[in-house]
Amino acid sequence: MRAGFSRGDQRVLRVRLRVTNVGNRSGAAVPQIYVGRLPTVRVRTAPRQLAGFARVDLRSGRSRQVTVRVPREAYSFWDSGRDRWVTPRGRLRIFVGRDALTPVASTTVRVR
Structure with a gap:
């Protein structure tokens, strides 16, 4: 599993x-x-x-490379005082799994 942003674009995380x-x-x-706890x-x-x-x-025995796009709102929070989304900077854990309780892989990305 690999996760990151397009060069110079922090709006969409690609996993x-x-x-x-x-x-x-x-x-x-x-x-x-x-996404893990926001930083x-x-x-x-x-x-x-x-x-x-x-x-x-x-099909049985086959593999496929998949890219999932994660919108910025998924790693942001709504600030009602500012009336807008806020994206905190820092390290963010990314997990992949069948459900939230059984992650099978993880990585970390830096949000700027």
């Missing part, structure tokens, strides 16, 4: 991962992308928040 069907039948997988003391956020997902149909 790239490989999905493999290790079963004996064709099927679908739905890898889910979660701020102004608000308390959940340890993992759903930020994006993709449905991938695969």
